[in-house]
Amino acid sequence: MISRRTAAFIKLCGLLRRIEENRDDLALVKKLNMALLKEILRDEAHILQQRATLQDLKRRLKKERPTREEARQLRKKIDKAGARIAAYFDQIFVWKSIGDGLAYAYISSFNIKHVFFDTTSMDPKPDPGFISGKAGLDNEKLFLLSAIRHGVPAVLCDITNVLRFGDICLLGASDPYPIEVKSRKQLNQRGQRQADKLEKLHKFLAEDYAADFRGSPEVRRSELAVPVRDHLDVLNDCIRSAKEDGYSLVCPEPGLTYWAIYQPGPLPPLDELAAEQPVVVILNLDKTDRNWAPYLPFVNSIRDPAAVLDFLTDKLTIVVAIELAVLCDKLTMPGWSVSFLEHHDLAILFEDPQSGARWAVSRQFFGRLAFEFLSVEWFAEHEKAMVTNVNSDAVAGMGSPVDGGVTADMTAYLDQIPKIITRSQPAQ
Template sequence: MDSSQVLARDRWVIGVVERTSLIKLVLWTHTLQHDPGRLDLLLPMQVHLVARIRRNEARLSRLKACRADLVRALKTGRPAKEHANALRGDLNQVEGAIGQAQRRLRMWRNFGDAIAHIYQNKYSLKHLCLDAETNHLKPSAGSLSGKTGFANEWALLKQALEHGVPAVLCDLTNVLRFGDLCLLAGQEPFVMECKSSARLNSRGKRQAIQQKKLMDFLANDGAVEYAGMPNVTRRALATQEVTYSAQLDACITAFGTDACAPVSPEPGLTYTLLHADITRHELQALVNEPPLSTLSWLVDGTDEHWCLFYPFLLSLSPANALTFLSGSLLLLVQINLDVLCACFATHGVTAKPLLDGEHALELTRVGKPPSEGIFWLSERLLARIVFEQQSLTWFAAEHARCLTEPFPAPPGGWREAVPPVFIRDKLDRALADDLPPAAVGSSGPEIEQQD
């Protein structure tokens, strides 16, 4: 098929049928959130999601086939310069359309994420999209279209619902990247494999090992070793989480009258809503305006990182969730790191920004050297301020406990272990900043890490 025909057919436009499905799903999600006992909604919601996802997978497949044709024409056809430039232009457009199709798939799977978060804790669910060996994001869901074994998954889903057990197909979510079906009735999410054969290939065996490691970790609130780290333990929050979701919801309600007026719910934290068609120059001006110590995040309703966080479908009103989901607006969140570090200081903790791609902050006790206690907070944890509208003041108070209160021991008790290389390197650098070079050894005290 000609690339122009494919692009015309697969442009990013939400049609009447899709918008009707979006409205139904938003309203059903809102109803289910306020009445989790409405299990009768779970099957029709997933029927809609299967239909929408399969339709968009077909769109994505056509676009990828078109991209392959264009690449082949450029590599093997030896077109004239003018024709080659035209082909490259078409290829750029197709690449953009592929990105749009992938964002639309994430859009539909946001509803599956909402189902999971209605019944399960967000801090448990995040582990289901992370590799149990490396703690990196696992690949997103595969294709539903033509999937062998889907009939078995669907039959088990219906069986669970008939027995009063809330459940969701993992492929209908962004967050559930283990197993095929997730049962949501217990203390922790329980994922199941729905294999048509009892025999496992090498990949299936690796998945089974990872899945068991994950289930044991969740059941025991820790492990002797998990995700490449020794002595891993989970600890409940000490205080009620403070967020500004209501303030953001009010901003979206007022959006359009003064679209770029920033709102600051507390010192050091700013939300700015922007039209999706904002120019790069206008955006750069907004980002460059605050102090140099300010971090800026720009997110929309189909951001690929939402899988790690509480869904906005559950924190915004139905109308505003639909607006944000449709992609008509962007959210710019800005955090003043000087203010955040000052919040930690009020709890006797010195916070040093790192932002090295893994960890956001290095915490030590005020007036104490790193050798007497050091803790690193991950960039994922800091991003909860952005995606979940957490308060800076609350964030600092809660996570200062990493140094001021003892951690519960992992199952089997603490054991001596050599931290991974990247942790040892961080520790060496921290000690080198605080001590004379001759006093810095090649190893240090056992450390704790939270992400």
Template sequence: MIGYRKRSFFLAHKLLTNLRMDQDDLKSLRGLQVLLAHEIVRTERGVRKLKAELKGSSVDDKRQTYLQKRIESCRYCAYVWRSFGDAIAFVYLDKFALKHTYYQTGKKSPKSDAGFLSDKDGLEHELRLLFTALDHNVPAILTDLTNTIRHGDVCLMGASDPFLMEVKATPSRNERARRQKDSLDILHNFFETDGSTRLWGNPDLRREALTDPEVAYIQQLNECISSSLAAGFGSASPESGLQYYALRSDKSLPKAVATFGDARAPWAFVWNDPFGRRNWMPYLPPVLSIANSDHLWAFVRGEIVIMIVVDMITLEEIVAELGFEGRFDPEEASHPLSIKFGNDGGGMWISEDMLGRIGMECASPLDDQKWYRDHSASDVGNFEGPGWRPCL
């Protein structure tokens, strides 16, 4: 389905590029959102049409299989358009703050999406608020145009933290409305105070800004992609224990990729898998990481495969170089890297969300160690043993 929308795709990329160069270009911000809304509604109409045929009594098994594949293609197409919406949010807002808009406030699991954009009774009111904000030079986005922002209807983007707003056509006091307001209150309080006693059920959740500039290897990734399209395969090793691969899908898998290079305990991130299954969130979308529009087009169409391999033993060695004891446990789903500061039992865990940035955002493995490198030596007395987990 996305193959038929090439012109819109490249126009969306051009408008997004304008925003990356000038965040005050609210004309491009408005135009991109109008384009995305039209394209998403278009795919929703396609899904409805296919589902209506699928329910027909005369559809044989072969036709059913075909229609189901077409429905999935439409859903993937809508996901791609919303990835451009995610990119808008990540251009204006702090990536770590955006993560909180993806999860439920009561527990750390993804909040369900809002469903079809064209089904919303209050869409007209949401658009009115969006355009009013833009007319007053306040950057804003309709949250239903994103995959990541799942709270509120309109998000104001005038500061680094999102300001989420619920839009109601008529006053409502039902249970659902109460839960929505409660969730927004929790998020607003967290963004204002940098802490919460209610978010995710954690009685002491805190956040603290990283002090050093981020190190990422986006350029090396894009060079790999260029090589893969020209010669069939590209690779790079920005750091010890970190390997980037890009492979044209019509080529056979090189031995270096099949064996994960020199990784002793490989942790592989195949970009096509989470993007194809529509669960990339809440990371920086590949729409921003892959700079060239032709390269991005090749990726979303499956013409190239991108894989980043991290050696888990290298993560432990980085911790050891800082004077601590680290252990990576792949069976620990939420916080796989544990760090022990000394014999007094003090320690901390690094979340899978944070570590996943190495493979999903091209972040340096050293980047994810900055938080405890900067704080643990002086603040070790503040850690209360293995039960304390930072908000990362």
């Protein structure tokens, strides 16, 4: 976070808090949209200016045959220009995180994730790039203001990290509703592909089903099996204690630990974490790598705007530790084994040796425990309910038939994934 914009950041975080407290105040929604757009356009202008400076410095270094000292000074200036560009990109990520926060103030993170991932794979849809110079920006602003005048909360997609479809996203229903605002009547090939993807996404969100979607023959969406439970209050208490004492370590439930550490200050007592095989997530690293979406933004989970700023500037470090042995124990069911996997996409595998049934949990979903500070107990209850429900449907012959070859290939693939820890429970 660039120091001269910290006051603006605190002000915009406070505006987000006011919206969360009164979601019917759409004047605040309009104000936050316009303020974030202004900040992002300001930083993009700085980046374009620094890029021009960088290009000129590199040209001079290459073409003007400078002396050794002149070349050293040019390289020093090149490094500074590159660092400034990176700092402005980091700051744009911060502004867009507040834009994400506006979207998440209205839409559940379990629903909003669908506008982050592509329709052809489980990869994130590419970021649209700069707003500056965008031909249709004036039309998008007019559409946004029209939606707000008609009583519908909305956000410009380009002022967010997570909304990758459309130009405007309406936030008045349980699902996000992205809309493409056309700047011209005729669509080129790229525009038509984007429109086709958006139509497919709308159809999936409306019907909770899609064929040939995100790399799978078919995808179905179901409600959460158990209402979500989190420990956001515990997290924020932990942060307040750390501000006073230098660090705070809390265990909101068995198998889950939060550390909040302020610097300078004493190091946390690492030996207090008596864990067999913990997964330790240092959330500052993912923030620095701009690797947070589609989870609940940190501007929503950390409630004090000053503490959010401390987190952004790494004065505050937040660590989440999840004990795999405890988690797997909670996930076991009679007749099933459960394993935590060493895999980039899959985290947990349920197996029923008797029937051969299997159920895998993605890394993305598992990550919610750390990034959204969810309850381990809730996670276990939800996944066991999902496995039970899906397995019951399969036994009853419900659902679409699965090709035997696909099943065999998937079984072989799952068999070769290394397992970090496994727990099982005999059938009753």
